[in-house]
Amino acid sequence: MPDRTDASPDRRPTAAVVGGGPAGLIAAEVLADAGWSVTVHDHMASVGRKLLLAGRGGLNITHSEPLDHLLDRYGPARPRLEAAVRAWDAAALRAWCAGLGEPTFVGSSGRVFPSSFRATPLLRAWLARLAASGVTVATRHRFVGFGPVERSIVLDTPDGRITSEVDAVVLALGGASWPRVGSDGGWVDALVGAGVAVAPMRPANCGLLVPWRDEFVGRHEGAPVKDVELSVDGVAVRGDVVVTAAGIEGGPVYALAASVRDHIESEGSCTPTFDLRPGRPVAQLAERIASARPGDSTSTVLRRALGLSPVASALVRELGGRHLPTDPSALAALVKALPCTVVATMPIARAISSAGGIRLDEVDESFMLRRLPGVFVAGEMIDWEAPTGGYLLQASFSTGVAAARGAIAWQRATVGAETDERAGRDG
Numbered sequence: 490m491p492d493r494t495d496a497s498p499d500r501r502p503t504a505a506v507v508g509g510g511p512a513g514l515i516a517a518e519v520l521a522d523a524g525w526s527v528t529v530h531d532h533m534a535s536v537g538r539k540l541l542l543a544g545r546g547g548l549n550i551t552h553s554e555p556l557d558h559l560l561d562r563y564g565p566a567r568p569r570l571e572a573a574v575r576a577w578d579a580a581a582l583r584a585w586c587a588g589l590g591e592p593t594f595v596g597s598s599g600r601v602f603p604s605s606f607r608a609t610p611l612l613r614a615w616l617a618r619l620a621a622s623g624v625t626v627a628t629r630h631r632f633v634g635f636g637p638v639e640r641s642i643v644l645d646t647p648d649g650r651i652t653s654e655v656d657a658v659v660l661a662l663g664g665a666s667w668p669r670v671g672s673d674g675g676w677v678d679a680l681v682g683a684g685v686a687v688a689p690m691r692p693a694n695c696g697l698l699v700p701w702r703d704e705f706v707g708r709h710e711g712a713p714v715k716d717v718e719l720s721v722d723g724v725a726v727r728g729d730v731v732v733t734a735a736g737i738e739g740g741p742v743y744a745l746a747a748s749v750r751d752h753i754e755s756e757g758s759c760t761p762t763f764d765l766r767p768g769r770p771v772a773q774l775a776e777r778i779a780s781a782r783p784g785d786s787t788s789t790v791l792r793r794a795l796g797l798s799p800v801a802s803a804l805v806r807e808l809g810g811r812h813l814p815t816d817p818s819a820l821a822a823l824v825k826a827l828p829c830t831v832v833a834t835m836p837i838a839r840a841i842s843s844a845g846g847i848r849l850d851e852v853d854e855s856f857m858l859r860r861l862p863g864v865f866v867a868g869e870m871i872d873w874e875a876p877t878g879g880y881l882l883q884a885s886f887s888t889g890v891a892a893a894r895g896a897i898a899w900q901r902a903t904v905g906a907e908t909d910e911r912a913g914r915d916g
């Protein structure tokens with residue numbers, strides 16, 4: 490593993506990239522293309538495991554909406570991510586995929602996918618290209634902290650504990666969701682120990698826990714409640730919601746999970762509402778209920794008069810209270826705003842992503858840690874969050890590129906200048 494203690498005059502700058510997810514691997518690629526000698530360290534037996542997991546349900550790599558809208562998805566973190574995302578935007582990401590033999594297409598929702606829909610071919614081609622550029626991938630290398638001198642890191646490896654001294658370090662250790670694919674948030678203590686402020690890791694884009702009765706979940710677990718609108722704080726998201734053993738999952742749930750999580754943290758619970766017939770006014774539904782056959786049960790009315798599916802109709806019974814209203818207007822109003830009390834979010838280990846991480850004010854505009862010169866950070870380990878829709882991968886890639894470019898510029902301005910100065914003195 491080449492490091493900066495190599496005294497040869499023509500030695501290339503060296504980088505240790507820690508974390509072989511999308512953010513780390515793209516940083517490695519940018520550094521290698523600039524002529525650096527790069528080693529990617531990852532504690533798992535192979536790299537890119539979360540990317541592969543993301544590809545299982547269709548790899549939504551970015552979004553095709555106008556850049557200004559896309560940037561809004563990063564909420565309060567937008568000002569800190571904007572330059573990086575503009576510099577390596579969705580068009581750049583799509584061109585990069587095409588360069589790896591995976592042209593992308595835009596799905597009906599505007600989401601962008603690689604042509605194979607999966608991550609496997611993309612990762613395979615990418616790792617081959619990185620190897621051809623001389624990038625070394627060192628697996629089963631766990632980052633445990635910083636060494637005694639600047640820009641040195643300590644790693645536990647199969648051969649014991651080692652210290653690597655390099656010209657620049659890029660940390661891209663991911664968030665804390667799905668620890669079994671590698672991102673376990675175990676890096677937090679090392680960063681905090683080095684004086685870097687880290688916001689607590691919290692689940693994002695996660696399912697919500699709803700205390701179902703056994704009978705309901707026994708009959709409807711796994712059933713999708715199709716084309717509903719879920720609302721919190723006046724924000725409504727339409728799509729399919731899936732009933733799970735523990736609660737609810739699906740696009741609208743993930744989109745609202747951050748608001749629900751924040752309410753639960755401050756108030757103990759949160760009660761989003763379902764509109765089971767979006768687009769139909771209450772009065773129209775009430776009219777249909779009123780014209781139902783006398784003597785029909787409420788379930789039959791909900792199904793026949795309103796066209797609710799069995800699971801949607803059961804949801805009204807489950808969440809609407811013991812005695813459902815018989816008055817058509819009141820029943821219609823319930824169908825349009827069915828309260829669903831959520832007691833907790835799914836645990837972080839089952840969330841699609843995590844919020845929290847290295848606080849944005851610890852990071853300068855080139856993604857270098859202010860307290861640790863020469864150490865750059867990228868990806869989900871930084872404190873930003875975004876909904877599903879390709880925004881997570883877009884920002885992971887963009888910040889990976891930005892961190893690598895930051896390292897190159899910093900090395901030229903500092904380490905490179907010192908070396909030139911020394912060479913001038915010695916000469």
Ligand SMILES: Cc1cc2nc3c(=O)[nH]c(=O)nc-3n(C[C@H](O)[C@H](O)[C@H](O)COP(=O)(O)OP(=O)(O)OC[C@H]3O[C@@H](n4cnc5c(N)ncnc54)[C@H](O)[C@@H]3O)c2cc1C
Binds near residue numbers: 538664885
């Ligand atoms: C089920 C699922 C589906 C998803 N689908 C999508 C999607 O379709 N679109 C989208 O935009 N996003 C999706 N995501 C999110 C996306 O995969 C992540 O946001 C993205 O992978 C983050 O990239 P990263 O490089 O920052 O971190 P990661 O991909 O998490 O990579 C971090 C790497 O660091 C390594 N590491 C961690 N700690 C250490 C240590 N101490 N020492 C050494 N190595 C370490 C890990 O092994 C890992 O390889 C999905 C996530 C999940 C879980």
